[in-house]
Amino acid sequence: ALFESGAILIYLASKTGRFIPADTAGRYETLQWIMFQMGGIGPMFGQLGFFHTFAGKEYEDKRPRDRYVAESKRLLGVLDQRLQGxxxxxxxxxxxxxxxxxxxxxxxxGFYGAGDLVEFSQFKNVARVLEAFVARPAVVKGLTIPAA
Known part of the structure; x- marks a missing residue:
C-alpha cells in the first residue's frame, strides 16, 4: 500500500514513464517542485483555506490568517517567477x-475563495498556466467525477 499524493504521483510516473523527465537532472528538478508543493503550497494554502473559509473566519485574532496569507503570497510569487517564459x-x-x-x-x-485575499491577479504567469491546466481534456474530465 502507498499513501501521500506526492509518493503516489512519483510511483505512477516512474511506473508508466510519463509525466517526469527521463534524464536525472530533470527528474530531480521535478521532484524538487513536488516537495515545494508537499512542504509549502499544500500546507499553507490549506491553512489559509481553513482560516478564511471555515471555522477560522470566526476567530477574532486575524494574525494566524494573515500569516498564511503572507506565506501563500510568497509561494505564489516563487511559482510565478518559475513560470515566467x-x-x-x-x-x-x-x-x-x-x-x-x-x-x-x-x-x-476557487473553493476557498481567497483570490482577492492573496491578490491573485498580480500573479499573471500562475493565472495563465492555471487556465491552460483546467483546459486540459483529462483535467476537464476529472473535474466532472463524480458527476454533479
Whole structure:
C-alpha cells in the first residue's frame, strides 16, 4: 500500500514513464517542485483555506490568517517567477509537478475563495498556466467525477 499524493504521483510516473523527465537532472528538478508543493503550497494554502473559509473566519485574532496569507503570497510569487517564459513548471513538458501544484492553486482561488485575499491577479504567469491546466481534456474530465 502507498499513501501521500506526492509518493503516489512519483510511483505512477516512474511506473508508466510519463509525466517526469527521463534524464536525472530533470527528474530531480521535478521532484524538487513536488516537495515545494508537499512542504509549502499544500500546507499553507490549506491553512489559509481553513482560516478564511471555515471555522477560522470566526476567530477574532486575524494574525494566524494573515500569516498564511503572507506565506501563500510568497509561494505564489516563487511559482510565478518559475513560470515566467514557461508553459509548465518544468518548461515545455507537463509533469507531475503541475499535477501536484495546480489543483491547490485552483482551490485557493476557487473553493476557498481567497483570490482577492492573496491578490491573485498580480500573479499573471500562475493565472495563465492555471487556465491552460483546467483546459486540459483529462483535467476537464476529472473535474466532472463524480458527476454533479
Amino acid at each position: 514557461r508553459d509548465w513548471v518544468m518548461g515545455d513538458e507537463y509533469t507531475i509537478a503541475d499535477i501536484a501544484i495546480l489543483p491547490w492553486v485552483r482551490n485557493l482561488v
